[in-house]
Amino acid sequence: MTAPLIFLGIESSCDDTAAAVLRHVPGQAPEILSSVVEGQTALHAAFGGVVPEIAARAHAERLDHCVERALADAGLDLAALDGIAVTAGPGLIGGVLSGVMLAKGLATATGLPLVGVNHLAGHALTPRLTDGLAFPYLMLLVSGGHCQFLIAKGPESFTRLGGTIDDAPGEAFDKTAKLLGLAQPGGPAVEAEAALGDARRFAFPRPLLDRPGCDLSFSGLKTALLRARDALVAEKGGLTVQDRRDLCAGFQAAVADVLAEKTRRALQMYHDLAPSHPALAVAGGVAANKALRARLETISAEAGVQFLAPPLRLCTDNAAMIAWAGIERFRLGLHDGMDLSARPRWPLDQTAPALIGSGKKGAKA
Numbered sequence: 403m404t405a406p407l408i409f410l411g412i413e414s415s416c417d418d419t420a421a422a423v424l425r426h427v428p429g430q431a432p433e434i435l436s437s438v439v440e441g442q443t444a445l446h447a448a449f450g451g452v453v454p455e456i457a458a459r460a461h462a463e464r465l466d467h468c469v470e471r472a473l474a475d476a477g478l479d480l481a482a483l484d485g486i487a488v489t490a491g492p493g494l495i496g497g498v499l500s501g502v503m504l505a506k507g508l509a510t511a512t513g514l515p516l517v518g519v520n521h522l523a524g525h526a527l528t529p530r531l532t533d534g535l536a537f538p539y540l541m542l543l544v545s546g547g548h549c550q551f552l553i554a555k556g557p558e559s560f561t562r563l564g565g566t567i568d569d570a571p572g573e574a575f576d577k578t579a580k581l582l583g584l585a586q587p588g589g590p591a592v593e594a595e596a597a598l599g600d601a602r603r604f605a606f607p608r609p610l611l612d613r614p615g616c617d618l619s620f621s622g623l624k625t626a627l628l629r630a631r632d633a634l635v636a637e638k639g640g641l642t643v644q645d646r647r648d649l650c651a652g653f654q655a656a657v658a659d660v661l662a663e664k665t666r667r668a669l670q671m672y673h674d675l676a677p678s679h680p681a682l683a684v685a686g687g688v689a690a691n692k693a694l695r696a697r698l699e700t701i702s703a704e705a706g707v708q709f710l711a712p713p714l715r716l717c718t719d720n721a722a723m724i725a726w727a728g729i730e731r732f733r734l735g736l737h738d739g740m741d742l743s744a745r746p747r748w749p750l751d752q753t754a755p756a757l758i759g760s761g762k763k764g765a766k767a
């Protein structure tokens with residue numbers, strides 16, 4: 403289908419309520435006409451993680467408002483739209499349901515096509531929204547709730563090469579910050595401390611590097627950090643500023659080493675497809691980490707592969723990526739009916755075996 407399309411996107415799978423309007427004229431770059439994201443960090447701050455019931459209620463209260471704002475920012479009303487795309491999973495079921503119910507209501511009232519989108523496809527297709535990247539490309543999704551290597555072959559076709567068997571890297575950064583008394587979200591705080599520390603002082607493990615393949619593990623690293631912290635506290639009665647910096651530097655170096663080596667392996671597997679324009683793209687909040695980015699850039703350059711990191715506001719949860727993934731599906735002739743269901747679990751690669759420990763409650767995708 404080659405008609406120009408304007409889609410509304412709706413996202414409510416974790417703790418960001420979001421709506422966006424996107425216009426795509428084939429042959430031209432897609433245009434984000436508006437993108438509204440209302441985060442819920444303050445609502446969950448006292449609980450040390452996302453509380454599903456609080457998230458669901460906040461989505462239900464804010465979704466209408468977000469959609470109204472997105473339409474107003476775009477200077478359009480519902481009549482100008484060609485379709486409605488909504489995250490139908492994976493995620494916290496109460497939030498996903500709120501979005502799907504709203505989208506169904508809007509589609510029924512307007513007669514517009516309804517397109518259910520996999521949230522992970524939203525992340526994975528973002529380099530096509532931002533840079534028009536051609537398939538097949540390698541995607542590293544590194545967020546607070548997910549870590550996986552995917553080969554994106556088409557809007558509906560993904561092959562998972564590997565992923566975390568326990569924690570996601572963002573979750574490990576957040577737990578590290580918590581153990582060291584730093585602010586949440588932990589990633590930026592740990593990165594800032596690490597920049598002033600000595601990464602060689604603590605010999606943290608590089609989990610799963612001795613095993614073939616691209617699977618990753620981060621929970622052992624967190625335990626090693628806890629032990630090192632406790633040993634320092636037992637020895638000196640507390641942590642000095644330098645101890646904290648060195649712990650952060652050691653932790654970050656271990657995460658970067660593991661991700662770098664596994665990315666090298668994923669690139670080798672991807673090369674077997676003989677892509678004509680090989681590219682590695684990243685998405686997710688952890689992609690903001692400068693040390694990690696630098697490593698991935700170097701590995702990509704060594705492998706002769708283009709490296710692409712979309713702007714952070716499109717790497718983290720947003721509804722523009724959902725509108726885009728909806729347009730991509732719709733152009734394949736796909737859309738959904740009123741039987742569209744909200745799915746708490748929905749792996750992108752349905753043929754890959756389930757990863758142990760993935761898809762935890764309260765974890766972002």
Ligand code: KG4
Binds near residue numbers: 545573691717719
């Ligand atoms: O993609 P995102 O906003 O939310 C989802 O998980 O979907 O990612 C949030 C995660 C948090 O765990 C946060 O600590 C981490 O990304 N993060 C970072 C950095 N900035 C955010 N991790 C490492 N270094 C950073 N600079």
Ligand code: ZN
Binds near residue numbers: 525
């Ligand atoms: Zn996400």
